[in-house]
Amino acid sequence: MDNQDLFQLWQRYKLEKNNENRNILFQHYSAWMRKITSIQFSRYGTQQIEWADCVQNASIALIDSIERFDIDRGVPFEGFAYTRVKGAIINGINHSQKDKVALQGIAGAEKEFLEGVHLSSDPDDIFDSFVDSILDLAFCKILNMNSYRLNTVSANPLD
Numbered sequence: 618m619d620n621q622d623l624f625q626l627w628q629r630y631k632l633e634k635n636n637e638n639r640n641i642l643f644q645h646y647s648a649w650m651r652k653i654t655s656i657q658f659s660r661y662g663t664q665q666i667e668w669a670d671c672v673q674n675a676s677i678a679l680i681d682s683i684e685r686f687d688i689d690r691g692v693p694f695e696g697f698a699y700t701r702v703k704g705a706i707i708n709g710i711n712h713s714q715k716d717k718v719a720l721q722g723i724a725g726a727e728k729e730f731l732e733g734v735h736l737s738s739d740p741d742d743i744f745d746s747f748v749d750s751i752l753d754l755a756f757c758k759i760l761n762m763n764s765y766r767l768n769t770v771s772a773n774p775l776d
Contacts, residue, residue, distance in 0.1 A: 618645055623645065624688070626638060626641060626642060626645075627642070627686075627688040627694075628688065630642060630683075631687075631688055631689075639680070639683055639684070642683050643676075643679060643680060643683060646679060646683075646694070646695075646698070647679075649695060650672075650675050650676065650679045650702055651672065651675075653675065653699065653702050653703055653706070654668075654671050654672050654675045654702075654706055657671065657703055657706040657707060657710075658671045658706070658710075661706075661707060661710050666709065666710050666713040670709060670713070671706050671709060671710070673709075674705040674706050674708070674709035675702050675705055675706050677705060678698070678701045678702045678704070678705035678706075679698060679702055681701065682694070682697060682698035682701050682702065683698075686698070
């Protein structure tokens, strides 16, 4: 697609705001988006996140950028969208690392708890010891649920 065709497509999208034009724009900029994703994934990617997750985050940012872009401002689309696409990839990598660290911490606490569980040899104390152990385990599970909820809620509505 040459520059004139691209400009006309942007004009049509601005007037009509339909999915067909947006999808054509998305396809046009997909290779550019994947190039950014590849660079960021090679720099910051870890074992906690997959390539496909980075592409998905970048794709959502690309769609968002297409919807917000104003061709009349005279700014090239790539300049407008670059920071948003790159930021979405890096945010996704950061969130996956935080989730893994939180889950490792909780799993470690549960393991430590289970290793420390022992029942008394005194028959009168067995029930009390068992109940204490169950309550401690339930408390670990509650912490696990609350930690997961806190890590999945983002303060930034664009993340």
